[in-house]
Amino acid sequence: MRALAFVCTLNPSPTPSSSHLIADQVMAEFESLGVSGEVVRVADHDIRPGVQLDMGEGDAWPALREKVMAADILLIATPIWLGHPSSVCQRVLERLDAELSETDDQGRLLTYGKVAAAAVVGNEDGAHKVSSDLFQGLNDLGFSLAPHAVTYWVGEAMQGTDYKDLDGPPEAVASTTRALAVNAAHLARLLTGSPYPAS
Secondary structure (H helix, E strand, C coil): CEEEEEECCCCCCCCCCHHHHHHHHHHHHHHHCCCEEEEEEHHHCCCCCCCCCCCCCCCCHHHHHHHHHHCCEEEEEEEEECCEECHHHHHHHHHHHHHHHCECCCCCECCCCCEEEEEEEECCCCHHHHHHHHHHHHHHCCCEEEEEEEEEEECCCCCCCCHHHCCCCCHHHHHHHHHHHHHHHHHHHHHHHCCCCCC
């Protein structure tokens, strides 16, 4: 089993990132379940706008898509900006849109055997709205969602504390992160052994 995390912070490395931190925490839980993985900070790559598999010279998406195709689980970690997923996250969803035209020899989307999950951080309410946006998009694109497919932390409204500024994850966040990892890994294993039928 392999997991891939796309961290959709607006900041390139090495800037500290709450989205990156919570993605690392999810990936640590996956690792404890025997799921290896990789964390990719999307802002470090030149992903061109568009909805094609390859948007031409210099486009970094084709290489990242290979990582998606090699993974059993895709985690998208995003901050909340103005009540929405980040623009980087939206770019990832737009590029994944090309998968709607890619099928196997039985007519199934190549994403049908893959599980998706989300991690959301922000300093104001909106985690449920952001995760629902991600869930609808990812499900439309062929990914499956396990129960408790999101972990999140939202700080007090109109305050400046970030998730990365905490001494550690609150217990509620840690237990939700664990549930996400356990359920996503379980569903991914089930889909590996018993793929969806051709429709």
